[in-house]
């Protein structure tokens with residue numbers, strides 16, 4: 001069998017395909033079919049020629065790597081796996097992409113499976129190694145590129161194929177339709193209006209100051225998050241809105257290496273910007289969502305300035321701003337008293353430079369803020385980035401990788417970890433589940449809602465007796 | 466023999482070296498692709514330039530980056546090796562006398578003892594770098610015959626030059642071997658990993674621009690802390 005029913009080179013573009021794939025629980029048949037999946041070596045080599053051979057960045061990286069090993073200790077997976085030499089970033093990329101290129105794409109099924117396993121279970125594309133290599137060789141970028149090649153050939157973890165299919169079908173990482181989304185917004189506004197008089201979630205308002213966009217998990221599984229965002233915008237007196245379509249910021253397609261779907265997804269957000277003409281966009285507390293839509297997205301969509309159509313802020317930038325300008329005030333009595341630490345998300349710290357914004361927030365809300373070490377641009381991946389959290393096949397490897405973050409957190413002595421990123425939040429939740437070290441974790445929103453001063457006129461009216 | 470290696474062969478070696486290095490640089494720059502690399506090089510030249518300079522300079526300073534500080538001994542070896550490698554041949558008195566004879570000009574020269582210290586330092590560093598390749602599992606796994614060859618190509622002119630300068634063994638033999646070894650190295654630079662002679666700067670500049678333009682350069686108050 002060359003191409004399987006589920007495991008093949010086809011893209012998942014219809015609901016039927018997606019449903020069928022989902023019905024294959026855990027990807028049992030999918031992975032079985034992968035054993036027989038053939039490799040289109042001509043296509044592979046043609047792609048390599050066009051995107052690697054004729055370009056210089058990755059080609060030079062592969063060529064000049066001095067095999068010095070200075071990248072080894074930079075990789076949290078190397079550290080978490082007892083310094084297994086096979087986890088050295090340079091080794092991981094040379095033995096996969098390096099070989100692929102050397103052999104001009106003439107590789108077999110087993111090799112492609114090895115590439116897949118390496119690209120998704122031995123690298124989270126955290127880009128830390130690139131900061132430690134004297135030549136600036138960034139294995140994270142190369143692994144992301146390799147994922148694209150694997151995806152093109154159909155060698156992609158089951159969940160990633162589904163994820164990219166979701167974006168293709170729903171323009172969201174989960175099956176949340178426009179109706180579901182609008183209903184959830186309305187429901188949340190209604191649900192919380194009693195406690196927060198005047199609370200609204202304005203949908204599709206043209207010309208607002210802020211267009212707010214989210215992670216599909218929020219409407220699907222944590223609608224309170226949406227309510228909390230609304231409450232904070234409301235208290236800050238912001239003129240804001242959410243688009244009816246183009247509200248999803250995340251990109252499992254980016255984790256999957258499905259560049260076509262990446263573009264489709266991001267374009268839906270940019271279309272919303274064009275439609276609603278907001279002054280700015282604010283993205284929820286998600287790292288890869290911001291990376292996908294604000295940092296990488298413009299390039300997928302061919303925007304030559306490298307900037308999204310409208311100035312775009314990560315949630316932490318917005319929070320820092322409103323705390324700074326006093327639109328939101330923290331009740332001093334409610335500041336966090338206990339030791340608290342902060343998780344730096346690779347995607348918007350190292351890869352987008354927002355480290356100082358989160359520090360600024362901490363200075364307003366915490367009395368005993370403790371830095372992890374290393375931190376800011378040099379922080380380690382939470383252990384669950386790049387899709388690692390969500391792939392059943394690599395659960396064991398993911399859990400092993402959590403050790404580094406566990407030790408970093410424990411060293412601070414803090415029991416509370418603020419993680420303004422969905423992936424980090426999940427990874428830290430899971431590390432507590434696996435290692436039971438007795439820590440708690442939180443997004444910023446629920447903490448802020450508890451801490452902010454509520455202006456008199458926005459307080460719920462006392463019931464007349 | 467001496468005429469041959471210092472005449473036509475020398476011309477050939479220098480020619481290949483200079484043209485080769487230039488071609489590599491041009492090809493590298495031409496092969497950058499804003500959309501593939503996902504870095505908007507052109508619209509943000511100033512941010513790019515700042516990032517590139519920061520990225521290169523930080524890494525040229527011994528212990529100037531976290532990574533250099535993380536491996537203190539290896540860093541020392543890397544710098545001693547490269548300083549010896551670059552400075553000795555350019556400022557060696559013998560080479561400058563040759564330059565004067567042939568072209569009527571010469572550069573500032575270092576004394577023989579200084580040259581000896583640099584050379585011995587460079588060779589010692591090479592020895593430790595070699596040892597490290599065997600000793601550390603994380604480096605051993607990366608190492609191939611190619612790495613040894615490249616190291617040998619770089620060390621050969623120094624070892625032979627040292628033997629010749631100190632008249633250890635047959636002077637004529639070591640002198641000719643030295644010149645040949647130097648020429649081999651020059652020719653090898655554009656075609657092998659030694660191309661990092663130029664690509665170090667370009668690759669560092671590229672990642673510097675990436676961080677300076679796209680990955681936070683416009684948000685970080687100070688540049689990237691490498």
Ligand code: SF4
Pocket residue numbers: 064065066067068069070071072089090132133134135136137607
């Ligand atoms: S640090 Fe850079 S040059 Fe050294 S082995 Fe790693 S990728 Fe190669």
Ligand code: SF4
Pocket residue numbers: 074075076077089092122123124125126127128129130139140141143381
């Ligand atoms: S990008 Fe991160 S996870 Fe991947 S090899 Fe580099 S340091 Fe390791």
